[in-house]
Amino acid sequence: MSVAFGSCFVRSIAMLVVLLVLPTAALAEPEHVPPHAFDQGMLWRIERPGTAASHILGGAHVSTITAIEGLPQAAQQALAGARRAAFEQRADHPADGLVTHMWYLPWPVTRELLGPDRFDQVQSVLQMYEIGAEQVARMRPMMLFFLLTQSIDDYRALVEGRPTLDELILGDVRARQLPFTQLETLKEQTADEPAWPIAQQRALIDLALAQWPPDQGLADAEALWRGQQLGRSLQRDAKMAARSGHEKAYAAFVRRLLAQRNARMAAAMEPVLREGEAFIVVGGAHLLGQDGILARLRTAGWTVTRAD
Template sequence: MRPTRSTLSFGRFDFDRLADRLYRFALLFPLLLVAVFFLTVATIEAKAQEKNRPTCGTDLSAELTAEQKRAIGEKAAKVPAGEGIYWRIEKAGIAPSHLLGTIHVADKRVTELPEPIDADLRAADRLAVEVTEIGDAATAMGALYAKPDVLLLPNGQTLDDLIGAERRKKVDAMLEGRGIPPASVRTLKPWFIALNLAAPDCAALQAASPADVLDGTLIARKRADGSEVIGLETVEDQLSAISSLPMDAQIEQLVALADFGDRMNDTMETMIQLYLKGHIARIMPTLEAAFPNGGMLVGAGEGYAAVEKTLIDDRNLRMVEAMEPLLEKGNGFVAVGALHLPGEHGIVETLRNRGWSVTRAE
């Protein structure tokens, strides 16, 4: 159900328009690579006959040379827990739990779980996800009403003040292509505009309801069987993470989207293909090779290190601390965005450093 209309407005921006925009586009992280793998509240409506199309983009890996693929493989091989989306978590005297890396699209290739994973989900006593409010547009709206500074530019600034006229034309053209009047978002922060542009325009990757994405289906199934479902974060936590991003980083990724936004469907398809193969550590190097000048879009901009620390590394630790009580009870099932799993500061290595045995379960 959509949030009720409100008469609240801040400056020249009407939150009535935002309510509809939130319900029709993604709300949360500004970087595409993060947005896809973290929680989304994507509700773009799709035609039923188009929604079941198996693909809507081209796998960019096919455009790479053998040398590029070799270099990507070598780089990924050095990343701890860089392969695999499904893990078994154990400690002496405690029933094992399982950890699934997710990708937040409604594509059936993702939402229809392999039988071994499906069986573990059915048998689990409790489920932990990043946030439990998937599909709850009212909660997202309430959080934004409480913190309008997260969304609105300060001191009367507009997008015109932040980016050059030539790039503004590109951004405006993309917005108009999505049916968004540029004037309606001129006072919004770049992260929100970018996330609107990053949302795929391919029906096969869109959700008629947030519950259609993988995380939403997991929540619905465990609630239906009476299991406990807990959130490792809140919407407010995630909005706070967004609000802490430097403005330069937000602008940099918006400009990157303006330059490469016409290949979002290809980017999504590439991510899905690598995800299904469990090649998580290859995702960002593959996109960087495909878009050598992609900057923040492929995790290569000057400000990306700060973004990675804020939106991935710091949250990894907080989520591990939140999930450990569930793990101590045993027989739990944890589902978080797949990009949270690999790396020295990833969830797998963090759990290992805190005394848990974590092994691939595929």
């Protein structure tokens, strides 16, 4: 797999799925929030007395939307009225060196980490993605897991350079010369990935193999997003993990993928929200439930109202 492909994939999927074990910024833990709070809706109005309202869009990083006009009308209006912006991660940052670090181990030890039988099964599947054995032998186990959760058609679309929703909105922001910032860096996201317990990585790969081929491609995921039902996707995945005996590994994965990052991003966006009139874009899953960004902002004293 080439670094050029890695850059494309990072620009789209990896912004959402890179795991972290970093200390999170101090923001009060959400209290008295129902388990499925904020599971419906993609656009939210954030405000407090004396501060102009801002909006947060829970986006689908990879999307069939090819122009700003493809966004829901409420999101278009909120973006048009914004005077500043923030993104989960800058979509235009060059990161080839970090991509290589994210995807590959320094030497080919993946077979030893996974065990021969599991490795051979992974390699057999990824041959259908036209990923060679030498590349698989150096890939980090979590990157293999992420690949196995993508359908072959969606993988090919990503390789061909399908633009991300973040890129489209960033293009509009840059064209209007608005100030913008990012809530996380790729370096932050990848810094502690090697600390992920290998036993849990193996369990997640077993879960992905058991469910392969994926029964839900990007089009189906986007349908859930447009239908404002992203919470259903996480609930479905949790049930699948429980049925296959990998409930603990999946729970740890979600904790690292979402909860720990949510605390940091919520803290990082507060200065932007205090300036007001901001348009903020994050992956939709980061807004959901008791550990989501919206619950944390509400606990911090912001009024959070659905705007779509």
